Amino acid sequence: MYTIKTSFKRLESVAFATDGRLAVLGGGGSSMPSPLVDTDWQSRIAALAPLSGAGWNCEVWSLPPNPAKVWRDWDGEPYAFGLAFDPRTGHLMHGDAKEGLLATNPTDRLGLEVPGGPLRVFAISPSGDRLVCGCELWNGRTPKQSVAAQLVSFTRGGKQKHWTRCAALEGDGFVFSEVAFFANGKRFASIEWSKRKQGREYHVGDVPTLRVHDSKSLDELDETTCQEPAKDLVVCDASLVVRGEKSFRVWDADELAADPVEVKTGRAALSAIAADTRGRFVLTATGDSVSVRDSNSWSATKTYEWASGKITCLAVSPDGLLAAAGTATGKVIVWDAE
Numbered sequence: 584m585y586t587i588k589t590s591f592k593r594l595e596s597v598a599f600a601t602d603g604r605l606a607v608l609g610g611g612g613s614s615m616p617s618p619l620v621d622t623d624w625q626s627r628i629a630a631l632a633p634l635s636g637a638g639w640n641c642e643v644w645s646l647p648p649n650p651a652k653v654w655r656d657w658d659g660e661p662y663a664f665g666l667a668f669d670p671r672t673g674h675l676m677h678g679d680a681k682e683g684l685l686a687t688n689p690t691d692r693l694g695l696e697v698p699g700g701p702l703r704v705f706a707i708s709p710s711g712d713r714l715v716c717g718c719e720l721w722n723g724r725t726p727k728q729s730v731a732a733q734l735v736s737f738t739r740g741g742k743q744k745h746w747t748r749c750a751a752l753e754g755d756g757f758v759f760s761e762v763a764f765f766a767n768g769k770r771f772a773s774i775e776w777s778k779r780k781q782g783r784e785y786h787v788g789d790v791p792t793l794r795v796h797d798s799k800s801l802d803e804l805d806e807t808t809c810q811e812p813a814k815d816l817v818v819c820d821a822s823l824v825v826r827g828e829k830s831f832r833v834w835d836a837d838e839l840a841a842d843p844v845e846v847k848t849g850r851a852a853l854s855a856i857a858a859d860t861r862g863r864f865v866l867t868a869t870g871d872s873v874s875v876r877d878s879n880s881w882s883a884t885k886t887y888e889w890a891s892g893k894i895t896c897l898a899v900s901p902d903g904l905l906a907a908a909g910t911a912t913g914k915v916i917v918w919d920a921e
Contacts, residue, residue: 585701586891587648587915590655591640594909596666596677599900600794605907606643607915608666608673641666641687643675646905646917656687665704670901672744678702689901695746697735703758708768709860709901713738713798714746715771717759732756732775734801745920757787761816763823765836766860770804771796772823772836774816793823794837807839815855819878820862826853831867833881846881856907857897859920866906868894872910875920889916 584805591609598606641656656675665678674693683696684705700719707714713736720733732754737746757778764771772795777788791813794806815826823834825843829852832843848867855868865882867874871893874883892912899906899920906920 584890584919585646585915586625587917589640589642589913591913593911594895594915595664597896597898597909597915598666598700599898599905599907600668600673600675601670601901602673602906603646603900603905604643604668605646605915605917606641606668607668607909608641608663608677608809609788609909609913610640621787634768634876637787641677642673644915650779654689667705667707669707669711669744670709671742674744676705676707678705693744695737700733704760704762706762706764706771707770708764708798709766710768712740713749713764713768715762715764715796715798715801717762717773719758720753731778732758734759734762734773734796736798736801737831738799748801750801752796756790756792756819757785760813763816763818764798765818766820766862769798770836771798772816772818774813774825784920793825793839795823795839805837805839807834809843817856817858817865819858819865822862822878824856824858824865827857829853831856831865844881846876854894855897855908857899859899859903860901861903863903864920866897866899868897868908870894871910873897873906887916891916 589607594607594609596608643654663677663679667676674688676686679685683702686693696718697718702718704717716735718733720731724881734752736749738749739746754775756775758773759773761774775792777790778785779788791809793809795804813857817824821836823836825832830845830847832845834843851869857866864878865876872888875885877884890912892910894908895911896909907917909915
């Protein structure tokens with residue numbers, strides 16, 4: 584097990600690369616003007632401490648962790664979100680509400696502007712050949728007077744690293760908040776929120792809809808309306824798992840009309856959830872503890888407790904061998920998931 588102390592005060596996302604690297608997205612820490620490999624890590628952290636709170640930042644760590652060789656990418660936009668590695672090129676990807684989707688590594692930086700409106704969520708297929716983005720579609724001069732949820736898909740062939748727009752789907756609601764691919768990449772799931780009109784403007788509503796889509800055409804294969812809260816969505820084999828306040832719900836992806844299984848997680852709020860890529864288990868976080876839950880019974884088979892702060896995000900490596908938990912104190916715990 585490793586405990587990594589990042590340069591951030593709080594971690595929002597954590598992700599593994601296929602080559603074993605680990606990335607974190609955090610805020611309230613160091614602010615770098617360009618990607619670089621740190622050779623004097625401790626002195627830079629001390630010098631940048633007064634800049635606390637300036638923008639969002641990414642760090643990429645190799646495992647075992649070596650603080651002297653950490654690559655950092657700075658984003659001054661305060662609305663950065665999401666984190667994923669491109670499995671084909673190795674670029675670190677994160678979303679930016681203004682600039683779209685950014686893909687970076689120590690030598691170059693790629694940008695993908697999603698047409699329509701601000702990007703809100705994205706997911707890349709396990710093979711790296713498909714990308715799905717959810718955004719707000721602005722049809723009028725005043726955005727909130729004419730807004731709709733939109734999905735846009737991109738594809739690429741061979742060893743290409745640049746994306747080509749493939750399809751677009753305008754939804755019925757205000758925004759897509761979650762998208763997640765199935766392991767084979769042929770389907771993905773989404774959560775779309777309804778919209779309500781207040782005066783002349785539209786705002787996000789309180790009715791979430793869970794859907795399964797074809798990855799190529801974006802066609803809706805199945806859907807069901809679910810209840811709040813619906814905060815996170817992960818795919819575990821043929822099950823769709825949605826995080827709630829103090830429980831999570833599980834749907835059969837092939838029969839969304841059937842009632843979901845609701846699993847209570849205790850008195851504390853459920854703060855994060857992640858799924859094994861091979862469909863064996865899901866991880867749930869409450870407070871400073873993480874539970875491993877078998878995908879057959881959804882009961883906890885093992886629970887870890889650390890005195891490292893509240894768990895804010897979770898991740899499982901692509902091969903299912905490692906797991907990571909990011910905390911509200913800027914630390915990452917990495918352990919053997921086997």
